[in-house]
Amino acid sequence: MKAIGGAVSGLCLATASFADTPTLRAAVLKFGTVNWELNTIQHHGFDAAHGFDLEVQGMAGGSAAKVAFQGGEADVIVSDWLWVARQRAAGNDFVFIPYSKAVGxxxxxxxxxxxxxxxxxxxxxxxxxxxxxxxxxxxxxxxxxxxxxxxxxxxxxxxxxxxxxxxxxxxxxxxxxxxxxxxxxxxxxxxxxxxxxxxxxxxxLGLDPETPLLGYVVRGAMLRDNPELVEGLAAASRDAKDLLASDDAEWARLRPNMNADDDAQFAALVAGFRAGIPAPGPIDEAAAGRMLELMYDLGGEELLGTATELPAGTFAQTGS
Incomplete structure (x- = not known):
């Protein structure tokens, strides 16, 4: 596999000089809702518990995060799996880990x-x-x-x-x-x-609304060469979700970062995040394939490039 954007073997993990714990660099929208989960992971040490050190890089927009990822300046971004499918169809070895099924x-x-x-x-x-x-x-x-x-x-x-x-x-x-x-x-x-x-x-329309649309995106080289790191990211994400699903005190801690103007907005944001937590376990690839086919019918190459069907390996079927 050729390196993408100059990243060696598609993977560029920083390592702390005083330890063997790899640092996973996540480039995400500076004020995006994923920060609530990432903050929870860092605050409670879920990253360290699963063998990595999470470093969050706030980006001005989704496009900037993708540029950083493709250029080797980040190891993880958040995007939808349809983008990952398009990239895989174009020869880019990216893999999707579920994060949220929240839709409006x-x-x-x-x-x-x-x-x-x-x-x-x-x-x-x-x-x-x-x-x-x-x-x-x-x-x-x-x-x-x-x-x-x-x-x-x-x-x-x-x-x-x-x-x-x-x-x-x-x-x-x-x-x-x-x-x-x-x-x-x-x-x-x-x-x-x-x-x-x-x-x-x-x-x-015959689609599965339980199929998570948004997720963490990593390089396939990471999944092949460091599968325990990908599993660790998925497990830390699940630990954070389990806490956020049930602990109101955790949301009270996060509230200053949530841009909620009043109690009603705060309650709606908490409820919306919780409703978007996907069930643990593997993604139903047949259901995802049906969604991709519908999206291609509607959006064509402008949306999906040459991805007329779900490319093999789109989803990292982790245990979390």
């Missing part, structure tokens, strides 16, 4: 008269993530299947960064909005309601 939905104001997607005909929809946002594509497929509706053609879309869509939605500037799950939680806390969740739409 299409939301409207609490007083809106809309009852289903057909009521949005002619409406303006704010969408975070762009025209190839996975949630938007799934909702479009649902609308076509159940209502014979071309959601893209029969509505007006406004694309923007998540904070901008949040502002436009809560102010009523747009009639409906699709945003990342944590912004959706804040929108719900502010009185908006979910017209249709992505989980509901996915299940209706």
């Amino acid at each position: 939905g299409i939301m409207v104001q609490g007083e809106s008269t809309a009852q289903d997607l057909t009521d949005l005909e002619g409406a303006q929809i704010g969408i975070a993530g762009g025209p190839l946002d996975k949630s938007w594509l799934i909702l479009r497929a649902y609308a076509e299947k159940n209502h014979g509706m071309d959601l893209a053609g029969q509505t007006e879309q406004v694309f923007g960064a998540p904070p901008l869509i949040f502002g436009a939605a809560t102010s009523g500037e747009v009639d409906a909005a699709i945003n990342f799950w944590h912004f959706g939680a804040k929108m719900e806390a502010g009185g908006m309601r979910t017209l249709l969740s992505v989980a509901e739409a996915s299940a209706d």
Whole structure:
């Protein structure tokens, strides 16, 4: 396997001079929700307990994290497995470890008269993530299947960064909005309601809403040469999730880092994170394959490149 971006053997682990414990460098969005889990891992020493030292590098955006990872400046990033599948199809040896199944939905104001997607005909929809946002594509497929509706053609879309869509939605500037799950939680806390969740739409389309979309991404060389390190990362993640699933005091400790404006937002963020915790165990690759095929039908090469089917080895089937 050729080195990616100059990283030797696809793996560039720093090692403390005074110990043999490898340092795992995670490049993540500086204010992303994954930081709550990573903070928990570091605070409770779950990384040391599983044989590594976690170093978190805050990045300005997801693209910057990917550049750092591909250039060998980071060992781990967070992305969706569809991106990993695209990279593997292109010859890049990346592997996905589940992190979260949290997804949002299409939301409207609490007083809106809309009852289903057909009521949005002619409406303006704010969408975070762009025209190839996975949630938007799934909702479009649902609308076509159940209502014979071309959601893209029969509505007006406004694309923007998540904070901008949040502002436009809560102010009523747009009639409906699709945003990342944590912004959706804040929108719900502010009185908006979910017209249709992505989980509901996915299940209706024959997909498995339990399939985690987001995860930690590592190089395949790490899995081959240091499988205990990949298992350690997965185990530390699971330890943090188990704590966050049940311990309210841990969330109280994290609250200053959560950007929650009030108690309602805080409670919604905690509930949303907990709902997104995936079950332990291996990913159902058949279910993932069905999702990829649907995403390719909707987004084509622009979304998935040459990944017309799930590439072998996309998922690290760890024990956690």
